[in-house]
Amino acid sequence: MSRQMVSGKNRRSLTGAFIAAAMGVLVAGAAIAEQKRGPVTNLPMPRYVSLKAAKANVRRGPSLTHRIDWIFKRRNMPLVVTAEHGHWRRVQDRDGAGGWVHYSLISGNRTVIVQADMLPLNVRPEPNTSIAAQLELGVVANLGKCDPDWCRISAGGYKGWARKSDIWGVAADEVRD
Known part of the structure; x- marks a missing residue:
């Protein structure tokens, strides 16, 4: 096994490089943490919510002009919010099925x-x-x-x-x- 000796001067440079790299990771981590907030609500993303309504149209995109792909029909069903756009939230159920629903159809009550x-x-x-x-x-x-x-x-x-x-x-x- 070959070992290489590091002189005091080189050791200080390596320590400085290590500290700089660690600071870069911390700054990148802070940027990632900031990105994990919803652009509309500033709430954490993803986050769990529940279905407030007994019936909710699930759309392909975040507007009434987008096609309804299916309908959630279970009040209080837990969902996870994965995106936000205006008054719309992209949600998924436990099976990964989802789409866009109007924010008035979901609740912060946890189920x-x-x-x-x-x-x-x-x-x-x-x-x-x-x-x-x-x-x-x-x-x-x-x-x-x-x-x-x-x-x-x-x-x-x-x-x-x-x-x-x-x-x-x-x-x-x-x-x-």
Whole structure:
């Protein structure tokens, strides 16, 4: 194995170059963080919302002149906003289906959809606690507190903690009070 000795002067240049490169990464990271805000609302992008209406036309583009591709028909369904343009938001559901909807059809109230059949709602955010209820696959629940691995959800009068990996509508790294 060949090693190359670095003199004190060269070591200082390498240290300076390393610091300059690190500063460049920090500046680039700050620019990326700024780009992750919606141009209309200045809210984080992407972000989770829910469908306020019982019926919402999903359009190919951000205006009434664009063709309706399909209709969302489930009130409170969780969606993720991926783009903004004027009064329009590009959204996707858990299957990746989506398009543009008018902002008045979505709400900031957070909901999740159950992705595991007979999902146990634990009394505490721990795997070996008693179970308050079980939710069927596809149930839409209101989202409450979240820690790194668990979220408190409620549906049909039942409340409990579910693993984040078993629900859709919350980011894996999201923590909520």
